[in-house]
Amino acid sequence: MFADSYSSKLLENAAAEIAKLPGIGNKTALRLALHLLKKSEDEVRALSNALTKMREEIRYCSSCNNISDNDICEICANTARNQAIICVVESIKDVMAIEKTGQFKGLYHVLGGIISPLDGVGPDDLKLQNLQSKVVAGSVNELILTLSTTMEGDTTNFYLYRKFSPFNITITTPARGLAIGDEIEYADEITLGRSIANRMPFKL
Amino acid sequence: MFADSYSSKLLENAAAEIAKLPGIGNKTALRLALHLLKKSEDEVRALSNALTKMREEIRYCSSCNNISDNDICEICANTARNQAIICVVESIKDVMAIEKTGQFKGLYHVLGGIISPLDGVGPDDLKLQNLQSKVVAGSVNELILTLSTTMEGDTTNFYLYRKFSPFNITITTPARGLAIGDEIEYADEITLGRSIANRMPFKL
Numbered sequence: 001m002f003a004d005s006y007s008s009k010l011l012e013n014a015a016a017e018i019a020k021l022p023g024i025g026n027k028t029a030l031r032l033a034l035h036l037l038k039k040s041e042d043e044v045r046a047l048s049n050a051l052t053k054m055r056e057e058i059r060y061c062s063s064c065n066n067i068s069d070n071d072i073c074e075i076c077a078n079t080a081r082n083q084a085i086i087c088v089v090e091s092i093k094d095v096m097a098i099e100k101t102g103q104f105k106g107l108y109h110v111l112g113g114i115i116s117p118l119d120g121v122g123p124d125d126l127k128l129q130n131l132q133s134k135v136v137a138g139s140v141n142e143l144i145l146t147l148s149t150t151m152e153g154d155t156t157n158f159y160l161y162r163k164f165s166p167f168n169i170t171i172t173t174p175a176r177g178l179a180i181g182d183e184i185e186y187a188d189e190i191t192l193g194r195s196i197a198n199r200m201p202f203k204l
Numbered sequence: 205m206f207a208d209s210y211s212s213k214l215l216e217n218a219a220a221e222i223a224k225l226p227g228i229g230n231k232t233a234l235r236l237a238l239h240l241l242k243k244s245e246d247e248v249r250a251l252s253n254a255l256t257k258m259r260e261e262i263r264y265c266s267s268c269n270n271i272s273d274n275d276i277c278e279i280c281a282n283t284a285r286n287q288a289i290i291c292v293v294e295s296i297k298d299v300m301a302i303e304k305t306g307q308f309k310g311l312y313h314v315l316g317g318i319i320s321p322l323d324g325v326g327p328d329d330l331k332l333q334n335l336q337s338k339v340v341a342g343s344v345n346e347l348i349l350t351l352s353t354t355m356e357g358d359t360t361n362f363y364l365y366r367k368f369s370p371f372n373i374t375i376t377t378p379a380r381g382l383a384i385g386d387e388i389e390y391a392d393e394i395t396l397g398r399s400i401a402n403r404m405p406f407k408l
Contacts, residue, residue: 007278007299008271014258017251021236032225034297036259037271044259047221048252054218055240055248067212067241074211093238095211 011037065110065127067092075099075107082106084141086131088160090114090153094146106144114147115156123159135167142170149176215241269314269331271296279303279312286310288345290335292364294318294357298350310348319363320356327363339371346374353380 011033019029036044060066061073068074075081075095085106089095095108111126134140145160147153161171177195178187187195215237223233240248264270265277268290272278279285279299289310293299299312315330338344349364351357365375381399382391391399 010258014254017254050218050221054214
């Protein structure tokens with residue numbers, strides 16, 4: 001994989017480890033390794049320690065499965081948030097994306113996956129225990145099913161809807177329609193067709 | 205720099221450290237950090253250790269300044285190589301590039317820089333001590349000045365030529381001309397002009 005021309009096994013090994021990261025090829029890995037060689041030992045140690053520490057010490061919120069430095073994540077622990085509205089998402093990346101919008105003040109539930117028969121992921125692979133307990137306990141008013149608008153997302157939505165609709169809660173999904181900035185001419189036809197079928201009152 | 209929406213300082217810190225690497229922005233850093241979260245502790249530790257170990261244990265060849273795991277690098281230690289021909293380069297990256305060609309069987313001398321008044325790099329910033337000792341001792345027959353064909357490279361070439369031409373050695377540079385695969389129509393005019401002025405006998 002690497003040429004013999006490295007003249008340092010240490011460099012070769014470091015570059016090989018960096019090249020295991022997704023989207024980083026051998027040339028970039030070598031460039032990064034050589035960059036680190038020019039940095040102080042303290043700087044390189046700061047990077048290494050941050051990675052190891054994160055991997056070894058990070059925890060998952062025992063309430064919502066979001067990543068957390070504590071047993072309960074900051075979002076679940078925030079009493080200013082509406083504990084009765086739960087936004088169900090696939091991964092922690094989705095939590096980050098929604099938090100960035102600043103539009104949601106309820107809690108999350110991270111499924112840790114999405115039903116995908118092709119990938120061998122079934123309903124039993126989703127982390128649903130805590131969510132189910134909350135729903136059964138009657139502490140949830142609304143579930144917002146915020147999964148990707150894909151075949152897998154739709155399948156998971158359907159499964160969750162069947163599972164939770166017997167309870168006395170509202171089940172919603174984010175509005176679907178034209179994205180802000182979309183040009184009609186270039187909108188995909190399914191989105192455009194549905195957005196016309198589901199048209200809403202015009203507001204000034 | 206990062207949103208509050210991380211819900212983990214450990215993740216935030218890891219992403220911030222990764223984002224210090226050249227060419228890696230905040231989004232990529234976050235993606236890489238999340239990728240590492242999914243890897244085993246052993247895999248993350250392997251990466252961290254490789255980086256720290258490389259930085260702390262790597263050495264520079266006491267003969268040619270190339271990186272090395274030992275006091276003398278593999279190239280200098282290889283008695284099958286011609287010790288009397290020295291290829292003078294700017295950095296260890298150049299050594300790697302030339303080694304890859306498999307066309308050079310002499311030794312190297314890594315200057316660790318190139319004369320660049322604009323960047324505040326003068327002749328005294330080049331690592332020349334060992335090379336000078338070798339030349340003075342009479343153990344060098346030829347110096348191949350293999351620096352970039354830029355203003356800075358030319359300046360450094362000129363400096364080295366002045367310094368070493370009083371000794372009884374041959375001083376050369378790699379051939380300049382059209383690159384293999386160049387189309388005449390698109391060759392830059394300086395290269396094309398010089399390549400015609402310095403034309404060479406046609407060989408079948």
